[in-house]
Amino acid sequence: MSITTKDELAKQVAERTGLEVGQAKSAVDATIAEITSQLAAGNEVKFTGFGKFSAVARPAREGRNPQTGESMTIAAKTAPKFSPGAELKKAVNG
Numbered sequence: 544m545s546i547t548t549k550d551e552l553a554k555q556v557a558e559r560t561g562l563e564v565g566q567a568k569s570a571v572d573a574t575i576a577e578i579t580s581q582l583a584a585g586n587e588v589k590f591t592g593f594g595k596f597s598a599v600a601r602p603a604r605e606g607r608n609p610q611t612g613e614s615m616t617i618a619a620k621t622a623p624k625f626s627p628g629a630e631l632k633k634a635v636n637g
Contacts, residue, residue, distance in 0.1 A: 549568065549571055549572065549575070550568065552571050553567040553568035553570075553571045554567070556570065556571060578596055581596075582596060582597070582598045582623055583598075585598060590628070591628065592628045592629065592630030592631065593627075593628050593630065593631050594625055594626055594627040594628040594631055595625070595626045595628070596623065596624070596625055597623075597624050597625075597626070598621050598622070598623055598624070599621065599622055599623075599624045600619070600620075600621050601619060601620050601621070601622055602619050603616055603617060603618055603619040604616070604617050605617070
């Protein structure tokens with residue numbers, strides 16, 4: 544089964560933990576909010592074995608408008624990044 548929404552994730556968490564779906568949804572929402580808050584503050588979030596969330600600075604660069612082919616400058620930005628941990632890689636690769 545593929546999980547594509549927070550509600551679906553919350554249902555799976557509820558099944559695994561015995562929590563009510565509402566409680567699991569609150570836990571999922573709080574987890575995502577805290578990861579987001581930490582990244583916005585420039586911090587990393589590490590879950591040993593699972594992976595690391597971090598924010599990386601992307602410099603400004605030249606690009607092309609795909610519709611017109613016109614050259615344009617793409618602004619610098621900070622982007623979220625996830626690096627999987629060894630245990631997650633092992634689980635995915637069997």
